[in-house]
Amino acid sequence: MNKKIQKLDETVVNRIAAGEIVVRPCAAIKELVENSLDAGSHTIQIHVKQGGLKSIEIRDDGCGISKVDLPLVCERFATSKLKTFDDLYHLNTYGFRGEALASLSYAGHVKIISKIAESQCAYVCEYEDGKIRPSTSIKPCAGTNGTLIIIEDLFYNNPIRLKMMKSSSEEYTRMVDCVMKMALRNTHVSFTLKRDTQIEPDVYTNGKDTTILQNMKMLYGADMVKDMYETTINENDTPYQFQCKACFTGTQYSNSSKASSSSMTFILFINGRLVDCQPLKKAIQQMYAVLINKQTSPFVYLDLIMDPTTLDVNIHPSKNEVRFLHADPIIVAIVQAIEHIIVAKSAKQTTTTTQLTFHMTPTSMTLIPPTPKEPIETDPKSKKISSDSTNSNAKKPFGTNLDPSRTVRTSSRDQKLDKHRYHNSSISVPKKIPQSTSFVSPLASIKFPRQIKLTSIELLRQSIDEECDADLLNIIRNFVYVGTIDGQSSLIQHDTQLYLIHTRHLSQELFYQLCLYHFGNMGTISLEPEPPSIEDLIRLETNNEEVIEYVIDLLKERREMLEDYFSVRLSSTDPLRLETLPILLDTYVPNLDYLPQYLLRLSTEINWNDEHECFRTFADEISKFYSYRMQIYSEEDGDSEEKQHWAIEHLLYHAFKTMLVPSKHLRQAFVKLTEVQQLYKVFERC
Template sequence: MDKDSESLSEPPAPLPIRRLEESLINRIAAGEIIHRPASALKELIENCLDAGSTSIRVTVKDGGLKLLQIQDNGCGIRKSDLPILAERFTTSKLSNFSDLSRISTYGFRGEALASMSHVSHLSVVTKTRSETCAYRAQYSDGKLVPAQPGQAAEPKPCAGNDGTTITIENLFYNTPTRLSALRNTSEEYSRILDVLTKYAIHNPKISFAGSSAPDLSTTASSTIPQAIRMLYGQSIQKDLLEATTSSGDDQKKPESWTSEAYFTNANYQSKKTIFLLFINHRLVESSRIKRALEGVYNGILPKGAFPFIYLSLEIDPRSVDVNVHPTKKEVHFLNEEDITMKICDALQEKLAEKSQSRTFEYQTLLTGGTLESDDRSNGKKRKGKERDLDSDDLDEDKQQGPSRQQPKKVYSHHKVRTSLADRTLDSMFPVLNSSHIAPDKQKSSIPSTPSTQLTSRYKEIKESECFLTSVKSLRKALVKGKHKALTEILEKHTFVGIVDTNRCLSLLQYSTKLYLVNHGAFAEELFYQLGLRQFGDFSRLKLDPPPPLKKLVEIAVEAEAISEETELTKPQIVDRIVNILQTRRDMLAEYFSLNISPDGLVQNLPLLLRDYTPNLDKLPHFLMRLGPQVNWTSETECFDAFLRELAYFYVPGPVAGEPSLGLSSSPSPSTSTKTEATRTKEEEESDKAERWQIQHILFPAMRRYMLAPKSLLDVDVVQVADLPDLYKVFERC
């Protein structure tokens, strides 16, 4: 081995350990205490409160980086203490280590002013009540420095009021890396304002004010709710609740505690949680307590809405460790989980008491329109059905006075039909009066209602209470797979008409757009979601007389082509399917209201939607598919597959044709090739009844209950027209 390789394999020589310079040590320590101007202000406010101040005035320039000044009327600082004021570990709060266990003041380590003097130009003007004048002192790196070169560094007498004024200039001037990271002065100012706001709310008997920008001003005689109203707006006060709780034990014990909370009810909604936490009057943060309190509102506020919570917790100092964070941002205390749980219970109980007084504010908007003249422009409050603005409205406005603002012109290609009473496709063709229609016997539940009826009269379908993990996971999957834009189209659509019942095509209008949709695919998804929504609590569709299960399955199996891969005969397949359903009839009855008697009679079917009766010609096919298509060994897959098959059974349209057991929403060839001339009167009446159900029952139910999945966009929705685009085409012509 040569010398070069030997030298490469040798470990490097150890570097000598040196003692860091005192200035470097202090700057490193200063970076742990003073992160940004807001953290410096927090330390200064706490010093003012420790000094017994009743008035605090803050001046800020360039987000606190150029200037940060705080003035109070507290007890002041003695002249003899000024020389060591900015040295590290100098304090009037502690004398020995045992004092930490009963500390009740904000500052106690003596590092705040020292840290500020190492990263800024620090000056102090202070006066005690016993002294005849105030004294000014300037500091750098923890030591007194002269105000001008050649002068003495001792404090100079000057004019001043009782109390202390601390001025920090050019913060982080000697730490360019930290300074470059804080160039956004508006953000730093917002943080300063946030700290000042929180202390102003917790100390309503102390007046807070800002001199450079009066964004915050409180009086010294207010209460906490009044301070919240002044600083967070008047709207929050009417939704504010109060709850106090305590340990209930002897307050002299170390485990004793009391809490006071002000929080909003269900009417208030914020874009993010506003959480103010004070422990023993110290502003701190606790992600665990915050998450626990937010959990109280999970079932109260909608998704994306958050509450306002102010919590003041007073605990025996012997149970609190305040010396766990350099900036005292966090504290630890005993029995944290138990205390948090009791506070959450108190908030939940108070919210439950006020749940009956919830109010709602609402306004009526044109669905998807661009109409610029609203109710506020003409001073009229409209209730009930929306109507378009016409010439009569203009004349009425003129009569009311010339000062009324005239509504702006709305171009024709931006007008949106908003009334369901307007003409549909069906109204353009002559139709029979509903009194002349004899509904099909299997659809006798359809009321003989005129074609102008707009909505189906069915009760609200509430989500059943279910504790099965499988059902909960399926419901969560529906919410997670929701396509926001398509769901909004369904919620706010206007039904135009049915294009083709055999091909399951309908037209919908949303805003100025016209969509061609496969109502069969949409109905299948709707019935699946309704089945999942009502799991275990279905209404029943009674079959009278009840048909035999085996006979129904035989009819379906006879119509199917048997695969060459199976060795079973058709009678054996029938027996196997019947046996599967008979052995599970208790489960089918309990969860799905599909009642099969011990002697094999189908007594009841689940009713998914009131006023809607499925085509019972599909019943044999539905019962047959439950055998091979449902995985009865897996709970989640079983429930999901059963509800899918049930939804397919409910889909409007003709009976499935000859193809295999695969799911298909396409009509049979024999049905689709029928001409109008060969259709019987009974078939025409059946088609009429089916169209009525699609328009007046299915689509209103989709508007109310359906969370449209993204999969429907692939082949089941097509935009066929857009009014502004059509006007452009006409203009070119």
């Protein structure tokens, strides 16, 4: 390549830049609405034709643009909102780059009619490529205070972009979504969005200083707010001070028009700006997935206010993305607060209904009497799967048969295996398990001191094997641990593929299975020196006296069974205290911050009336409580993050590898990132 370097023509530069800001009609709407809001408008009326591709008209009653500013408005980097770079950290406007109108004038035909209050009349002006359109000029005209901006023939000069727009109705749907979100937060502004020749608006709010919930009702329908909770999370005593208003649906809400929890509606404003934050969205999605078993489409609205000096809004010209300091602790604090409220509220709702059935059939739960009691093994070590216990059946691990040219880091993998005992793992499976082969969980081979012969438990154990996903099992038995990203996810390599694994999901399924296999044979974790009182624990979740009393009575009534089968020992004297919790995995102790929530959920989520369902739901709840949650470390903690990472790798992932029987539900916890062949292509290019 020996071509001469030359500076691009300004129009070409600006057109390229415009493509980044006005990606599609909906992005134009967002910029125009932001301008109207920055102008202090109380009414914003939008009318679009053909999904915005033919025309977009937006009228507001804001401060207007004066005649002297009109020549400049569409010029690139011309703004009334920012003077110095430092102003970026004290912004109180949406706009600051002075690029939006300029971009629109490079992507379509722009006409502005505007009147400021001090002026006798309005002025009209047309623009092209950042300037007043040749052979036109600013002219006086009739008009009310405020601004009307008309964009016509968007992408007329960019046929490829125009082709990329799938259909005008899809573009319009995106606009409706965007305008609804902006209207939701700006309760003091009346929004109207209409299309083509339609008389009735698709989006309407009255702007009469309503609340978010009232606006939500107007915009999303009354059904949405039926199971909606509102809270304000204040973190003022931490180095990452923030305030977050949150509105979110609870466990009863289900949106039949949406298919799964992955279709969650997530609306996030940070310092008033509608933005995207994938880590926060994912964390909330996972929280719902764990809390609610049935398929729902939660709705979450967050309005996060933080110190502007910790926020970087200048990531991309579209201003859709922001970065902020202390993201991890902020995400954890928000997710925990929402989770606590959902659990406490659902407890309140379910308690009233459960209580009724309970009073009607006080002894309706029939349990098959346990086998004569033999001493329960309390030494956790005795329950470890012995590496020799299944050795007689052990096949050569699949990983050792791999063609070295199809693996990554073959030599360091060996080192890792030696270092971390994985070579001791005696559990192995053939690469492909034939569909017909019934697979028996490695846990089934453990010999416990007490033989539990309950049919319900047998059936539950059987369904673990039946639901096993052969492909996931192959991955789980033969992966190599690559590294811990954080408490939420780790990287593993299997064969030539690299996967991102959601640790909590896997740990939850593991603890569910351990609870069923160790049923009646669990060791105990003593809560010392003084076992906590159940009342004090429940009070951390709710102050509802009725609920507290209900939970205490329920636990007292089930005391014997809880201890006998699940090693949950409660004191025999008042006040009722929690003395022990079960050991499910070696030295693993669950995060006790979630103990109150777990106790509360025992009263709402367990079906105490049916033996099979009782054990299944109990194992499910205990697995949620024991599932691994991301921890936040203070700076003084120093090495504790390191210790946690060590435990994730050597305790949890080792247990996944040797014991977990993954069901198909775990597929979403495995995200394939790349494979070696792809990486080779990249490296070859380098």
